[in-house]
Amino acid sequence: MNPDPLVDRLRAAGCVFAEEEAALLVDAADGTALEELVRRRVAGEPLEHVLGWVAFAGLRVAVAPGVFVPRRRTTHLVDVAAGVTPPGGTVVDLCCGTGAIGLAVATRVPGVVLHAVDVDPAAVACARDNLAGLGTAYAGDLVAPLPADLRGRVDVMTANVPYVPDDAVAQMPADSRDHEPRTTVAGGPDGLDVLRRVATLAADWLTPGGRLLSEVSAGQGPAALAVLRDAGLSAALDHGEEYDATVVVGIAAAPRALC
Known part of the structure; x- marks a missing residue:
């Protein structure tokens, strides 16, 4: 997927940090269909649930869909x-x-x-x-x-x-x-x-x-x-x-x- 249209899709969906999110999604799609990850994010699912992890206190912490995301x-x-x-x-x-x-x-x-x-x-x-x-x-x-x-x-x-x-x-x-x-x-x-x-x-x-x-x-x-x-x-x-x-x-x- 061309990164520019991806950023545009994320921005249109209300993602404030669209460029950063696009890069993370592309990286996470190694061996996974990128379009499915993007679809979930555009539909409003938290980025951390889509990625399967959250950056917290200098660590990468696994987080599953439906689980509270550490702030x-x-x-x-x-x-x-x-x-x-x-x-x-x-x-x-x-x-x-x-x-x-x-x-x-x-x-x-x-x-x-x-x-x-x-x-x-x-x-x-x-x-x-x-x-x-x-x-x-x-x-x-x-x-x-x-x-x-x-x-x-x-x-x-x-x-x-x-x-x-x-x-x-x-x-x-x-x-x-x-x-x-x-x-x-x-x-x-x-x-x-x-x-x-x-x-x-x-x-x-x-x-x-x-x-x-x-x-x-x-x-x-x-x-x-x-x-x-x-x-x-x-x-x-x-x-x-x-x-x-x-x-x-x-x-x-x-x-x-x-x-």
């Missing part, structure tokens, strides 16, 4: 998590999707013991492929499938929970709205329903001083702090200018010293 801004969550994870520490990645966050942390921090969980079997299949040799991915609801002996031993718990308020989902870009499960983006009336559940569970699973990290919108910051504090965690916000991303950080209390 560039979530690199800030990885940066914060990697900065507080000790070498050889235990990391639990809830709502893991493709496993991208855990994968990125495990590649930056030596010896990490990684456990990832998602309720969607398609996402878990992706995570198992991405985390092969680095961690274990479980299918289930939040901490339910985790080994019981992890309770009280988790150094860092990441949870990229769905945090879009329900009534704002309709305003999301069509490629996300139409091709990613609603459960991966819609977080209830104020977007914080799943974070409330995670915060309530976290204190039992974190080691004293362990961290719970979750991405929220800047506008949700004060409410997210209240959610973590109500669950017995001390809490702070960490905003990253590079990615314009906000992470709420909860810290489990250390046990009181006996007199």
Whole structure:
């Protein structure tokens, strides 16, 4: 296919970075019919689903159709998590999707013991492929499938929970709205329903001083702090200018010293 008409087709379909996408599609079509890939993209399927991978935090992460695509801004969550994870520490990645966050942390921090969980079997299949040799991915609801002996031993718990308020989902870009499960983006009336559940569970699973990290919108910051504090965690916000991303950080209390 002549690259110029390909760029024109992509641009006409609303692809802002048509030239870059054209090059990626041509490269991905090695041994595959290019026209089929282009047809899927022009029809509105996310580029990452068409390619079968997403560039995230300096890595190429496999992603399958129907699975949430990790966003560039979530690199800030990885940066914060990697900065507080000790070498050889235990990391639990809830709502893991493709496993991208855990994968990125495990590649930056030596010896990490990684456990990832998602309720969607398609996402878990992706995570198992991405985390092969680095961690274990479980299918289930939040901490339910985790080994019981992890309770009280988790150094860092990441949870990229769905945090879009329900009534704002309709305003999301069509490629996300139409091709990613609603459960991966819609977080209830104020977007914080799943974070409330995670915060309530976290204190039992974190080691004293362990961290719970979750991405929220800047506008949700004060409410997210209240959610973590109500669950017995001390809490702070960490905003990253590079990615314009906000992470709420909860810290489990250390046990009181006996007199």
